[in-house]
């Protein structure tokens with residue numbers, strides 16, 4: 001792959017986890033990085049990294065977003081990449097979430113990327129640049145207790161796809177990177193919100209919430225020698241996310257979706273998608289036979305192989 005230097009990139013949520021790793025990863029490869037954070041100590045820490053300009057930014061705050069745009073514009077180097085990484089991962093039974101909590105989650109995980117994109121889109125068109133949304137495998141699948149979080153990541157999938165179609169004619173490529181479990185502070189950062197939701201459950205959900213609480217407070221001990229399973233997860237390093245983002249930013253033939261994680265996690269997504277496909281096929285209008293389904297799959301595989 002061609003090495004690109006001096007292609008400025010903005011990363012939201014650079015204080016910890018994936019955003020922090022990515023900031024180092026890009027800066028180490030010669031890219032000026034605008035790294036956003038909310039707390040003064042995080043901004044100070046980011047300022048010490050060579051090639052990094054810290055920006056105070058809460059993605060829910062339109063004034064912060066406009067201020068960031070002014071700063072980047074006045075720097076005069078343009079903007080090649082926008083990585084919408086900032087996110088919150090609180091869990092809990094759907095029925096325990098208040099409207100305000102759900103609105104706040106969407107404000108960060110969905111409206112945040114929308115706000116940032118709208119602010120920076122003209123600079124990105126000028127640079128013929130790229131937008132990378134950090135989604136999740138939870139944008140493709142869901143499970144109990146992950147409802148609201150995966151609702152936001154499903155929304156981000158639709159947003160990415162629509163934006164991709166709308167911006168490609170203007171020279172901007174939009175992708176979503178979909179990590180599985182990654183070793184970060186996400187669980188810890190979301191723990192007080194998650195705990196509050198579990199604790200406020202009332203009958204008939206109380207017994208189940210008590211069991212979740214117990215599992216939450218005494219997580220099962222990982223078995224490194226046993227294969228990965230739903231109860232023995234093997235989260236990956238943020239490095240694999242940074243690599244996928246880099247590929248999405250600089251590959252001459254970028255993809256729209258980058259599924260990132262372990263083999264077990266990838267299998268889980270593919271099985272869930274096949275189940276959804278079979279659900280869709282199970283209706284009077286599209287009840288294709290097994291052979292017809294396989295022919296459809298072959299047709300699409302063939303289209304992808306055509307140069």
Ligand SMILES: NC(=O)c1ccc[n+]([C@@H]2O[C@H](COP(=O)([O-])OP(=O)(O)OC[C@H]3O[C@@H](n4cnc5c(N)ncnc54)[C@H](OP(=O)(O)O)[C@@H]3O)[C@@H](O)[C@H]2O)c1
Nearest residue numbers: 013015016017018038058059086087136181182184185186
């Ligand atoms: N870790 C995983 O297993 C995993 C899996 C799939 C997808 N993801 C996605 O990856 C992204 C990064 O998550 P992470 O695992 O690195 O979590 P993390 O360590 O908790 O980092 C989240 C980042 O988002 C920032 N943030 C939160 N609310 C914000 C707001 N209102 N405005 C601006 N920044 C805000 C946090 O800043 P503060 O420090 O100021 O709170 C922090 O920098 C998220 O979009 C997450 O959904 C993570």
